[in-house]
Amino acid sequence: MSIQQSDVLYTAVAVAENGRDGRVATDDGKLDVVVNPPKEMGGSGAGTNPEQLFAAGYSACFQGALGVVARQEGADVSDSTVTAKVGIGRNSDGFGIIVEISADIPKVDAGTARSLVEKAHQVCPYSKATRGNITVVLV
Known part of the structure; x- marks a missing residue:
């Protein structure tokens, strides 16, 4: 959409x-x-560099999406952090990027944290913009 x-x-x-x-x-x-x-x-x-700026924007946006999902699920994500690692390297047509998103959500169990991160990945505008274009790994 x-x-x-x-x-x-x-x-x-x-x-x-x-x-x-x-x-x-x-x-x-x-x-x-x-x-x-x-x-x-x-x-x-x-x-x-552009990769640092992209990582900063993506991590902030993903943290916001995590908050939205957590409120819908009734989960406590206060004190959580989201880290975006953006790598750049050569690919078949020049250069490409890869992203690793990790979240530390101390007030929920590992299964709930994983579910929240996966749901946040579905609603985060950065995730939507990159889906199908680059590899995004959720940790």
Whole structure:
């Protein structure tokens, strides 16, 4: 199911200068960072990189989805954390990314935690956007 323009609640705008070796800033001035490729990819590693920014957004979005699912299920996810690990590497047509999502949910048992994470993966907008495009591993 796709979203229609009339359904948009918020739009983020960011401008990049010089690609992976430059600067990225939002139009509202809340984010303004230097981006550089990591040393592992031949860069200086002096700034952040697109993979870190994607990991930050994905983990925050997934944590929000986890909260929505937990409220529906009556589960306590306070004190929980979500970690997104975003890897980049060569594939058959250039480069691709892979994501590992892990959640630490201390106030529920392992089975409930697994169920909540799987359900959050179904409703998280980042998960929906990447489904079928990249490998996302749930831990």
